[in-house]
Amino acid sequence: MTMRRIALVNQKGGVGKTTTAVNLGAALALAGRRVVLIDLDPQGNLSTHLDIEVPAGEPSTYRVLCEGMDFGDALCDTATPGxxxxxxxxxxxxxxxxxxxxxxxESILNDAIDAWAATHEEKFGELPADYVIVDCPPSLGLLSVNGLVASREVFIALQTEFFALQGMSKLVEIVQLLQRRLQPKLAITGIIPCLYDSRLRLAREVLAEIRKYFPGPVFNRSIRKSIKLAEAPSYGESIFQYAPKSPGAGDYAELAAEVLAQEPGAAKPAEAVVEAPVAEAPAEAHDALVPEPSPEAAAPETKNAAPSDQPYTDEGTVTAPRRAAPRASELPPLPESAFRIVEP
Ligand SMILES: Nc1ncnc2c1ncn2[C@@H]1O[C@H](COP(=O)(O)OP(=O)(O)OP(=O)(O)O)[C@@H](O)[C@H]1O
Ligand SMILES: [Mg+2]
Structure with missing residues (x-):
């Protein structure tokens, strides 16, 4: 087993990067992998989400980047083993x-992780982790660039809304540039649709366009919008601690299974990757102001289905005409060389 180094990026804010880093990381740890999450966002959302507060001056990613601290010395345990x-x-x-x-x-974090891994391997005969996942800030500045150069794989978290694909060509261009200049092993190996509400026609359209647009692998499992995922950070817990039976926990466990299936030597998933069935909303439904579904009512075994059995209603919503989601075919094409399919 190698140490997979994955950056979670999108220069757009609030799309689900941190929620995914925490809960995908927790799911992988629960599956027995040794996982290290790196909080590269000065907002510190990932640290807070896992109930870790570091006072100024204490070991942190800042001290690794700006003061040359050993990466291993900045690591803290969490309540989740591994x-x-x-x-x-x-x-x-x-x-x-x-x-x-x-x-x-641009390479400070990469060099710090390399040194940490080499020292550990020399001492203990194995790499110090199975997964290193970097939660990048919502920008393409030097911090995100450090996160990308320190990684070998890029996962893009996308919110399934109108502007989801806007800015993607810029992000892919930067990945290509880093690939050429600083990190030849870097490639986009996964797209994660987040904050998905299959009852919304717009969300379904955007998801379909996402699948058409990326010349690389879009994970089969989209992460549905779920209130428990939004609540978990305020308890300082992953979804597996806070609401292990919620649809959000089911979605992240499924996503983790897909990520594990990419590992070298993993058994090929039995089922082909197909577009999951989605529950259709009534054709006339206008998609605004939909009440949050009750997560308990969800049927997690139905992939990407609406997280509620309740009939969809659009009472009280606006009925103004809506623009269709931007078509993948109208966007600048993405270069295939920035992507890689990771297969067992
Ligand atoms: N699937 C989901 N269902 C409900 N709420 C979610 C979901 N995913 C994320 N959220 C909430 O949406 C907000 C933004 O999510 P998150 O912080 O993960 O995004 P981000 O891309 O890391 O944001 P930033 O760019 O600011 O770092 C948070 O309040 C989070 O709790
Ligand atoms: Mg974040």
């Missing part, structure tokens, strides 16, 4: 400025 975090705090907000004049500034 899940560790390189946390951050507000110190990191000045890091982009501080790093801007540093030599090799």
């Amino acid at each position: 899940l560790r975090v390189a946390p951050t705090n507000i110190d990191l907000s000045g890091a982009e400025m501080e790093l801007s004049a540093a030599i090799g500034r």
Whole structure:
């Protein structure tokens, strides 16, 4: 088993990167993998989500990037066995400025992880983790670039809404540029549709366009919108601690199974990857202001189905005409060389 190094990116904010880093990481740890999450966002959402507060000056990603601290010394345990975090705090907000004049500034995190892995391997005869997942901030600045160069794979989290695909060509261009200049092994190996509500026609259209647009693998499992996923951070818990039977836990467990199936030597998934069936909303439904479904009513075994058996209603919603989702065919094509299919 190698150490998979994955950056979770999207320069767009609030699309589900941190929620995915935490819950995919927790699911992989529950599946027996040794996982390290890196919080590269000065907002520190990932650290907070896992109930880790680091006072200023304490070991953190800031000290690794700006003060040369050993990466291993910045790691904290979490309540989930096998899940560790390189946390951050507000110190990191000045890091982009501080790093801007540093030599090799794009590769500092990569070099720190390489050194940590090499030392551990020398001492213990094995790599220190099976997965390193980097939660990047919503920008394409030096912090995200450090996250990308430190990784070998890129997962893009996308919110299944109108502007989902906007800005993707810029992100892919940066991945290609880094691939050419700094990290030849880097490639996009997974697209994760997040905050998905299959009752919304727009969300279904956007998901279909996402599948058409990317010349690389879009995971079969979309992460549905679920109130429990939104609540878990305020308890400092992963979804598997907070609501292990919720649809959100089911979605992240399924996503983790797909990620595990990419591992070298993993058994090929028995079923072909097919578009999961979605529950159709009534044709006349206008898709706005839909009440949050009761997660308990969900049927997690029906992939991507509406997380509720309740009939869809659109009482009280606006009935103004709606623009269709932007078509993949109208967007600038994405270069295939930025993508890689990871197969067992
Ligand atoms: N599947 C989901 N269902 C419901 N709420 C969700 C879901 N995924 C994320 N959220 C909520 O949406 C908000 C944004 O999610 P998150 O913080 O994961 O996005 P992000 O891409 O990391 O944001 P940022 O760009 O600010 O770092 C959070 O409040 C989170 O709790
Ligand atoms: Mg985030």
